[in-house]
Structures are given as C-alpha cells and as structure tokens.
Amino acid sequence: MSKGEETRRFIIEQAAPLFNTKGIAATAMSDIMEATKLSKGSLYVHFENKDILVASAVDYNMEQLTSKLLNSLNQFNTAKDKLYGYLDFFIDPTQPIINGGCPMLNFGVESDDTNELIKIKVNNMVNKSQKLLSDIIKHGIDNGEFKPDWDYDDFATIMFAMLEGGILISRVAGNNTKMKVINKNLKKMIAEQTL
Amino acid sequence: MSKGEETRRFIIEQAAPLFNTKGIAATAMSDIMEATKLSKGSLYVHFENKDILVASAVDYNMEQLTSKLLNSLNQFNTAKDKLYGYLDFFIDPTQPIINGGCPMLNFGVESDDTNELIKIKVNNMVNKSQKLLSDIIKHGIDNGEFKPDWDYDDFATIMFAMLEGGILISRVAGNNTKMKVINKNLKKMIAEQTL
Amino acid sequence: MSKGEETRRFIIEQAAPLFNTKGIAATAMSDIMEATKLSKGSLYVHFENKDILVASAVDYNMEQLTSKLLNSLNQFNTAKDKLYGYLDFFIDPTQPIINGGCPMLNFGVESDDTNELIKIKVNNMVNKSQKLLSDIIKHGIDNGEFKPDWDYDDFATIMFAMLEGGILISRVAGNNTKMKVINKNLKKMIAEQTL
Amino acid sequence: MSKGEETRRFIIEQAAPLFNTKGIAATAMSDIMEATKLSKGSLYVHFENKDILVASAVDYNMEQLTSKLLNSLNQFNTAKDKLYGYLDFFIDPTQPIINGGCPMLNFGVESDDTNELIKIKVNNMVNKSQKLLSDIIKHGIDNGEFKPDWDYDDFATIMFAMLEGGILISRVAGNNTKMKVINKNLKKMIAEQTL
C-alpha cells in the first residue's frame, strides 16, 4: 500500500466512527482533522470533498460490520446455530460492534430524504443482509435442518426488520431489555421451524 | 389562544416537517425563517434558541403521528381490527403520514449518541407506543378475542420493532415491497392468537 | 434612507475603490471587512454573495466617474469647450479622478473573458460614453460651431478609444507624457472641424 | 535545449494563455498543473514561485504577439503597406492573435496598481511598440513615401492608443464594429500623409 493509500485508509478509519456516531451533517471536516491530527489541506489531498469522504466512510462502516459479523458466524456449523449467532451478535445495541451502532440504520435514516447516493448504498447493504439470512436458511432447508416449506425470504425480512427496530428501541432506552425480548422471540420462531 | 401563542404554534407547525425531513443538524434557523416568512428576531422571541424549538418540533411531530393514528384506530371496534388497522396505517413508508416519516425513528437515530434530551423524549414515545399496542391486546384477551396466554408485552415489542425496521427498509428502497411482507406476517401472527 | 440602505451604500463606497484598484479577483471579502470595519456576517446581510457586491461596486465606480465628468462639463458652454474639457478631465491618469483609474478599462479587461455580467455592464457604459461625445458634437454642428459634414460618431469612437489607450500607456509609464500628446492631437483634430 | 529547459518552456507555453485569459490573480497554480498535466512539485522545480512563472508567461505572451506581428509585417514592402498591415493585424479583437487578447492591455491593467515588476515589463513593450511604429514612419519619410513634416512620434502614440482602446471596446462589445471604424480612420490619417 503506497503512502497515499495508507493515509487515505487512515483518514477513513478515523472518520468512519465519527460519522456513524454524530451523523454526517453534524460531523465537520475539522472534527476529522482533530481525529487524524492531519491538516485541513491534507484531508483534501485524499478526498476531493466531504461527500466523497462521507461515501467512503459509509462504505467502510458497513464493510466493517459485515466482516465482523461474517467472522463471528464462521465459528458456527449448523444453519440454526448461525441464525442464533446472528441474533446474539446484535444482542446489545448499547455496546455496539462498531461505534455509533448499525450504519444502515444511522445513514439510512439520515439520507433517505436528502442524499440519494448514500441511500442507495444503504439499500444495497440492506438487501445483502437479508440475502445473507435467507441463504443461511435455504441452506438449512437443503440439509434437512429446517422445515422445507419455511418461507425463508419472508423470515429474513422479518428478522432483519425486527433487529433494526430493536436497535432503535434499545439505543434510545439506554439498555437492551427489549432487544433480549426480540432475541428470545426470534429464536423461538427459528426453533419452531427446526426439525 | 393569544397572538403570541398562535405564532409560536405556527412556527412549530412549519418547523416540524423540516426537522423530520432534513434532520435537526441539517435544518438551519434560516430554513425556518423561510418556511414561516418570519424574521430572524421573531423566531427568537418565541424560542430562546434552536434547541428549544427542536424540542417543541420533535414533540409536535410525535403528537401529530399519535393523534392521526389514534383517530384512525377509532374507526375499528374489535382488538383484532385495531391491530390490523395499526399495521395498515404504516403500510407505505414512502407515502408517510407525516412528512419525513416516523419521528421516533428519525429523531431517535439522530439523537441517540448526541442529544440526551431528545433521546429521552423519543424513548418515552417508544414506550407509549408499545403500551398502546399491549393495551389493545390485553383488552382483546379480556373480552375473549385473543388466546389468554398470549404474551402481549412481547408481541407489542416485536410488532413495534418490526414496523420501525420495515420503515427503514422501505424508505431506503423507495418502495414498500418489504413492508407488505411485514404487514402480512404480523397479521398472520395475530390471526394465530385469535380465538 | 433606512439604516440598511445606508450600510449597503457605505459598503459599496468602501469596496468600489478596492475593486477598481486591486481588481475583482484580487480583492477579498476580508479586504472589504477591513475597509468597512464591518463583520463578515454583516457584509452578507447586505449582499447575498461577492458577485452581487462586485456588480454594485462596478456600477458605483462608473456612476461616480460619469457624474464627476458631467459635473465638470457643466462649466462649459460651447461644444468645443466641452470637448476640450472632456479631454482635460482625463489629462493625468496617474492622478485619476477615481481611485484605480477608469473602471471601464479595469473591469472591461478583467471581465471580457470570464464575467459576462460585468462585461455587459461595461459595454453599456462604453456605448453611453461615446453617445455623450457624439451628442456634444452633433449639438455643435447644429448650432454652427463645427463643420456640418463632421462624422461625429466616428470621432466619438476615435476619441474615446484614444483616451482609454492613453490611460493604459500613462498608467504603466507612471507619467502622463503620452496622454499630453493624445490630448494635444485630439484638440487639433477638433480645431480642424471648428468653424 | 536540455530536458529541463524543454519542460520549462512547455510550462510557460501552457500557462501563458491562461494568465492572458483569466488574469494573473484568477489563475491558480493548479490550473497550470491541469493544463500541463505536470505535478505540483514539478512546477516548482522549474519556477521558484508563482511570481516568477507569471513574469515568464507575461514575457512569452508579449514575445509571441510581437513575433507574429513582425512576421506579418514582413510580407509588406512599403512603409504605408506596413502601417496598413499593422492595422489589419488587429482588425478583430474578438478573434485575437493570441488567446485572451493583447497582453499589454491585460497585464498592464491588472498590474498598474499592484505589481511593479509586471508594470515595468508592460511599459517597456508599450514603448517598443510605439518605437516600431515610429521607425516605420521615419523610414517612410526617408524614402519619400510620407510627408517629411509628419510628427511620427505623435502618430505612433495616437495609433497605438487608438488600437488598444479599440481592443477594449470591441472585446466588451463582442464584435469588431468599432475597431473597423478605428481602422478606417487611421488609414485615412496615414493616406493624408502619403505623397
């Protein structure tokens, strides 16, 4: 990795949690200067403008989350365990995997009415997330873990939506009481489809 | 209502959709000047600072949503119809009841890491929303509509979370395909508990 | 004149010589802050952006020059005296009537390739200037001062062009030697047409 | 020419029309980077700072104009033809010989109040230009083309000034109507001195 690429990467790494925590509009380039200890001009050497840095940071946050999630799921062998692992991965939104919580939730909500580019990025990741879930279930059906008539697409949507809603509830509550409820009920639904 | 109260109310009405659409940080006092056609000074006569106006507008948005929801639910008599009506009320997040979509989602996500006051307001409304749902179910159990062992608190949480998640998914998608899936599945769950 | 109009006028008065001296691109809003002792924000209360302030200052400079010129010409009665007075008015470009010299020359040259709006403003004033000259001559012909076959439009153009060229020559020379030559020769041409 | 000299020359060639078109202050080093496709550092290898590059580019522009003019005059044999050729050379300022128009006019006006070095360069070229004209006339007098009492220095000044003024008028007008008037009248003056 060249010096420039390294610095660019470094800036993204430092900026990503800021945007995910404070929001895009509320994070100033000067906040990123402070976090990186780089000069204002240097930031603009690597990113033509704030929008491009934002786009990179949004991507980075979502990639980080995905990669940590996939890494965690790797420890499980059965489809059911993977689904349970997925649920447990998000068990405490007040102690989020990445600073600021779920980037799809944060950037999706901030961008939906005002930033088409980011909205599309989030939508793509939302779809990938549901695809990941439905693929796990499909696999579980194929190898005889789950009932063959389980509507995996519907369940992927339901589970994903419930988790995102649970993140919201828990974060404004400042505790994960309700996320535990969601976790428990989703596990029950999964168990009911298990052979 | 005195002239002053009237103007104050008017400012809130004009400001509320702006905050709910663009977000708090991205909405400037000048945007509100423009929307109200009032002078800078006039805004500050009625609201000491932006934070206070924001708090009022957040309240207003949530009250508006609640009042429209309750109004809509009033047309239904049975608990089941009320739950179905609740679900149908949120069927299309791309055509939201109030401009910008669900204020609990919007302000909850923007405030969770940065604005304690707003976070608390949202949390209270989130709790009230779940309480409204569990009260409907409890009533349905009491009058013999639903199975007596239905865990109404859990379901209220699940349903609320799933709807909020569905709003996110639909708004970034630009269509309500997935919200229809959520609507259908929640109705099925309700039907399963109906006697 | 309201307070706002007064301040606006004051800003233009202070900004006009700066633009005419340093040029538009080389004059920063901060230069105008310093000259007016006003805050940055205050400047933008009265002018939406630099372009609008520039346009106002360009107009002001040209109006100032015109008004001083007309005022000076008023002391003369005959057409010939007016033409001679016009020439003498511009006799020393190193001691210009308004700071920075002729605004048509300054802003015309700076804008011709880059600023359509200013270019048009200058062109209008250039045309007015030539019209003023040809009107004086025409009047002189009508009252029998000048030969009736004098091509007044051509001479107005020639005289105007020669003066502008003379301003350039004298200002880069730092003395008005060549402007005196121009003055003398134009007077000779006028004398030749005088009856 | 060494590699270094070649690159230096190349930079000047690319920068010269930019400065002559946009002006010195409005042309950034980054504009020149873009035009040359050279790196920031490379520019500073060849030119210590912007001022030095500007000085070279100003010289280059004036040399280019002079050389093209002389080249054009070479096709004529008599003094009168040379003067007519000179006038025709500048007949259309909206289609200038070099991009941006007359560099004496452009840089003279931009520098007169702010950049002593450039002002002197322009003044020297202005003097040379008038010398060129008066030398042609003097030669014409010597070989019996023109009346011996023609004040060649005065006419050189008048003609030069009129052309520069004509350039200004035509460029802000966007057409050469008035330059044609100037051309015609100067030719008449020359004809009147021709034997």
Place this chain on the structure above:
DNA sequence: TATGAATGAGCCTTCATTCAT
C-alpha cells in the same frame, strides 16, 4: 410582539508553497 442589522465562530474548500522520496 416584531423587525432586520450586526456579530463572529465555524463551515467547506482552495491557495501557494515545501519537502521527503
């Protein structure tokens, strides 16, 4: 109550320039 002029900190961005490689 209402106005809008005034403020100055802070916004994003560009500038000319330096310097290690």
Place this chain on the structure above:
DNA sequence: TATGAATGAAGGCTCATTCAT
C-alpha cells in the same frame, strides 16, 4: 528531474444568536 503528500493561511459563505429600534 519529478512526484505527490503535507501544510496552514486564506478564500467565500452560513451559522446560531443578540440587540437596538
């Protein structure tokens, strides 16, 4: 000689807020 990363001052402009009228 050439690169491009790094700098920080300065650019135009917007912000929330104050205050005399």
